[in-house]
Amino acid sequence: GVWEPSSVSSSEMQVDTHSENHFQLEDQTKKLHKDMKKSTEADLAMSKAAVKISVDLLSNPLCEQDQALLDSMTALDTAMRRMDAFNQEKVNQIQKTVIDPLKKYSSVFPSLNMAVKRREQALQDYKRLQSKVEKYEEKEKTGPMVVKLHQAREELRPVKEDFEAKNKQLLEEMPKFYSSRIDYFQPSFEALIRAQVVYFTEMHKIFSELTEQIDQARLTDPERERENEARLNELRALSIVADD
Template identity: 40%
Template sequence: MSWNFRKSRKSVPSEDDVARECEKIKSVEDASKQMLKDGKKMADTDFETAKAAKKLASDLNALQSENASCNCAVILAKTMDDCGSLADKKYQLLQKTLIKPMKWYGDLFPHLNGHIKSHDKAQQDYKKLKAKMDKIREKGDTGPNIVKMNNMKRELVPVEEEFDAKHRMLLDEFPAFYNGRLQYLQPIFEAVVRSECWYHHQLQELFDKTLNELTQTDPDVDLEAEVNDTLEQIRGLSITKD
């Protein structure tokens, strides 16, 4: 009976092919981890901006309580309070559009890495059994060796089939995941850009409104001249030279 089962089966795909696909997945995993880390930093900045703006609004309100005629402080306090609210909304948007989706995306990699470990174990089992068969073959075709060789050939069939299946599965699943990454990530990128556009547009509208309120408080006041006068007073108090 012939045990040359390789004649009727396709050859096992190259190990280099799997190694190349694993490297691609590793690069995507590293990049996504870094993106999540930097995204958290950006969100934390918005959180701190919201706190700072609210604190400044509180300081301005305290200033107004000491000087009832300081109407500009009231206007600016309201503006800074609104700035804080906008920064807080942007923080919440980043959590929904970037942080959580990237966390979910990162949860896929342990599953993929599990496939790699399973593949590597099957490969080791296959190579170990093949090495044993080679040693027996080197000892010659004695009766006991022939029996051992036939038994090991039977053992090799399911081991090689399992390794072959895991090998081909990686070559199917990994390229599909890698090539499909932008289908998942592009909506995230678009959502982040839209969030930033919304935030800065709201800020522009807010400060345009504030500027109009400040200039319309007293039609006779030259706002630019008032600002320059204030800057001159500040310079006069400074102990350093320009």
């Protein structure tokens, strides 16, 4: 007969292993794409919120009455706007070098999944017709049965060839596609790291300059806390806020 159970079951297992790898890769790619989008959206929301705070502080009437406070809030506002500009540049870079390539890579999976489905359908057709051939082969070789067997074998031949062609293509191409993921994604991940390094290097400069401009008193955080607490205690001592 034409049926070769060991070779087909072996290639079934191989394709199943490759398919499992591909389904995991597709899932991970989609998750990463979604997470990167959420991350960049959160980044932009953060710097926009920081600018809004500095604008609100700058427009506070207190700044009109105190030049030192006005100078500090102006310095803060400038720093926040610079941060926002660099943040937008970072997000644009990540969009081009990471998010867009992830989306393009994801777009390949539907056709790959379709090829796996077509191969699976061809395998089912092959098994069904081979089972028919085997059934006729087991029967007594009467004239009509020989004719049926011949017809069944003729019907099986193109189906077998179709399955083998589809199977061979997947066994050759799936490992190539899977192994290509490293070469495809490595530049993206390197670009992501570079974008973050450039951004945080700039942030270090911006906030160092801001510290120089506003931190004249050079108080430590615990000293600031004690000073604030002392002032708060003075306020609590006022009769209008005293507890009944």
